[in-house]
Amino acid sequence: xxxxxxxxxxxxxxxxxxxxxxxxxxxxxxxxxxxxxxxxxxxxxxxxxxxxxxxxxxxxxxxxxxxxxxxxxxxxxxxxxxxxxxxxxxxxxxxxxxxxxxxxxxxxxxxxxxxxxxxxxxxxxxxxxxxxxxxxxxxxxxxxxxxxxxxxxxxxxxxxxxxxxxxxxxxxxxxxxxxxxxxxxxxxxxxxxxxxxxxxxxxxxxxxxxxxxxxxxxxxxxxxxxxxxxxxxxxxxxxxxxxxxxxxxxxxxxxxxxxxxxxxxxxxxxxxxxxxxxxxxxxxxxxxxxxxxxxxxxxxxxxxxxxxxxxxxxxxxxxxxxxxxxxxxxxxxxxxxxxxxxxxxxxxxxxxxxxxxxxxxxxxxxxxxxxxxxxxxxxxxxxxxxxxxxxxxxxxxxxxxxxxxxxxxxxxx
Numbered sequence: 001x002x003x004x005x006x007x008x009x010x011x012x013x014x015x016x017x018x019x020x021x022x023x024x025x026x027x028x029x030x031x032x033x034x035x036x037x038x039x040x041x042x043x044x045x046x047x048x049x050x051x052x053x054x055x056x057x058x059x060x061x062x063x064x065x066x067x068x069x070x071x072x073x074x075x076x077x078x079x080x081x082x083x084x085x086x087x088x089x090x091x092x093x094x095x096x097x098x099x100x101x102x103x104x105x106x107x108x109x110x111x112x113x114x115x116x117x118x119x120x121x122x123x124x125x126x127x128x129x130x131x132x133x134x135x136x137x138x139x140x141x142x143x144x145x146x147x148x149x150x151x152x153x154x155x156x157x158x159x160x161x162x163x164x165x166x167x168x169x170x171x172x173x174x175x176x177x178x179x180x181x182x183x184x185x186x187x188x189x190x191x192x193x194x195x196x197x198x199x200x201x202x203x204x205x206x207x208x209x210x211x212x213x214x215x216x217x218x219x220x221x222x223x224x225x226x227x228x229x230x231x232x233x234x235x236x237x238x239x240x241x242x243x244x245x246x247x248x249x250x251x252x253x254x255x256x257x258x259x260x261x262x263x264x265x266x267x268x269x270x271x272x273x274x275x276x277x278x279x280x281x282x283x284x285x286x287x288x289x290x291x292x293x294x295x296x297x298x299x300x301x302x303x304x305x306x307x308x309x310x311x312x313x314x315x316x317x318x319x320x321x322x323x324x325x326x327x328x329x330x331x332x333x334x335x336x337x338x339x340x341x342x343x344x345x346x347x348x349x350x351x352x353x354x355x356x357x358x359x360x361x362x363x364x365x366x367x368x369x370x371x372x373x374x375x376x377x378x379x380x381x382x383x384x385x386x387x388x389x390x391x392x393x394x395x396x397x398x399x400x401x402x403x404x405x406x407x408x409x410x411x412x413x
Contacts, residue, residue, distance in 0.1 A: 006207050009129045009200065012193045013138065016122050017145030023186035024149025025156060026086065026179050027116055030055055030109065031253040032153070032274040036261065037172050041102045046378040049254045051109055053374030056250060058113030059367025066118040067360025071224075071353060074196035075125040078356070082118025083187040087180050089115055094176035098169075120363065124356050125193070127347035128201030131211050133293055136300075136344040140289030143336065147282030149182070154271040161267060171267060201352035217349040224354045226361050233407055234298075235349055238342035239362050241301050241400040245338035246366035247373040248308045251393035252315050252331045253277070254377045259315070259324055259386055273325045280332025288340050297345040298404075304337025305401055309394040316390010334397075369396075 034051025062082075070078035089112025096104025126138040160174035168174075205211055217232050218224075229235045256277070260270045292300040307330050314327025343359060350358040373396065380389050 003131060003134060003208060003211065005130070005134070009207060012129060012197065012200075013126065013141055015189045015193050016126060017141050017148075019186040019189040020122065020142060020145030021148035021186075022182040022189070023083065023086070023116070023119065024146040025153040025182060026090065026112065027055075028150050028153035028271075028274055028278060029157075029175055029179070030113070031277075032257060032271050033157070033172055033175065033267070034109065035254055035257045036267070036270075037097055037105060038102070039258075040172070041097070041100050041105065044378075045258070046382050048258055048381065049250075049374035049377035050106070052250045052254055052377075053371050054106060054109045055113040055117075056246075056367045056370030056372075056374055058110050059117040060364050060371055061367075062114040062118050063120075063360040063363035063367060064357060065360075066121055067124070067356035067358070067363075070121045070124060070198065070356035074198050075121050075128065075356070076190060076193060076196050078121045079119050079125070079190050080187055082115045082121070083183055083190070085115030085118065086112050087115070087183045089113070090176050090179045090183070094173050097176070098173045117363065117367070121356060121360075122190075123343055124347075124359050125197035127344065127355065127359075128197040128352055129207075131204060131208055132214055132348045135347050136289035136292035136297075136340055137286060138289070139340045139343055140286035143282045143285030143289075143340065147278060147285070150275060150278040150282065152182075153278075154268060154275050157271040158268045198352065198356075201355070214348070216351045218351065218354060218358065224357050229346075229350075229358060229361060232349070235346060235358075237400060237404055237407065238297070238301065238345045239365050240403055241305060241338050242342040242362055243365040243369040244397050244400045245305060245308055245335045247369040248312055248393045248397040249331050249335045250370040250374045251377050251389055251396070252312050252328055254374065255315050255381075255386055255389055255393075256324060256328045258381070259319075260321065263319070263321070265321065269321070273321070273328060276325050277328040277332040280329040280334075281336050282332075284333060285336055285340060288337050289344070292337075292341045292344055297341040297348075300337045301341035301345070302401060302404060304334045304339075304341065305397045307331070307334030307337065308397040310334075312390050312393035312397065314390075316387050316393065 035048045038047050038050045066078045089108050092108030096108050126142045127135045130138040156175045161171045164171035218228050311327045311330030315324050346358050
């Protein structure tokens with residue numbers, strides 16, 4: 001049966017994608033500028049991974065609670081709360097960096113990260129509004145909106161550098177002072193999404209006449225439990241794959257900034273390298289989503305992990321700008337494949353009434369993994385050097401592949 005997407009849902013998706021296009025630049029600042037800010041204030045390379053670790057901590061802390069809020073009150077209130085927190089965080093970061101006060105920068109990054117990760121419930125909203133055969137594609141549209149925003153990141157950083165050269169401020173502060181305007185525009189766009197995506201998800205047959213949602217492995221009428229996600233093999237593997245891809249990427253993002261700075265490249269050059277990484281993360285999200293809808297989630301998720309392994313090796317073991325940038329691009333596209341497929345799989349298997357918490361649990365595992373590995377990265381670089389950290393990132397992404405192989409072995413036995 002050919003499924004026709006109603007105009008109302010197309011409108012809502014356009015609003016979500018546009019919102020992401022305005023708010024997406026901020027997370028790029030964390031990965032591109034964050035390590036330089038922390039090392040510059042602290043004077044210690046051991047703390048190089050702290051900014052990325054704080055994003056992992058913020059994701060770990062906020063993802064499940066915000067999922068519970070959106071399951072109870074709707075997706076929009078949770079998303080708007082997140083954007084409000086992110087706006088406050090940007091101002092605190094700018095203040096702390098301007099004062100060279102590490103504690104304020106840390107507090108600001110944590111609040112900003114909690115806000116931006118809470119706003120990731122847009123992904124849940126996207127899966128709510130589409131039947132299972134189109135959910136991967138829907139996630140792709142949200143991710144593409146994020147990429148459109150990330151294109152702004154090098155331009156904003158470059159503008160900050162130019163203003164700084166003119167004596168108008170600190171090049172690491174000015175981008176954060178520009179970001180609130182973009183966040184406010186993004187929040188206004190979310191406000192006009194109607195009705196709430198959760199309402200649509202609970203009444204899909206109304207919007208797609210004749211459509212019958214497949215039975216969920218984790219259904220309504222029962223109390224949500226993270227244990228139920230871990231007990232079911234497909235959802236357990238999806239969570240493990242997403243966590244490993246996020247952990248791999250967290251290490252690589254720290255390495256990329258430090259390696260390129262070590263070789264004398266400018267902040268703008270570093271921002272461009274991260275843009276190529278972001279292109280991998282988001283630019284191909286629609287074809288990735290469509291392919292996951294067509295051939296299945298697993299056939300996208302596990303090859304994605306393999307690409308993150310290859311990318312980490314290039315970033316850690318090579319020295320040229322092009323090879324490092326290509327490596328970070330591979331990590332980005334591998335993460336995209338794993339993230340889109342794992343999120344869509346969870347949306348397929350979990351009832352709408354529990355979907356916010358299920359995807360929040362997935363994000364919490366990813367955040368916890370990112371937190372631990374980001375903290376390890378700085379001391380690992382200091383003790384063993386950049387190549388060892390690249391190899392470690394590759395090994396991290398290999399763990400879910402071993403889990404998958406073991407599960408197949410058990411099935412065949």
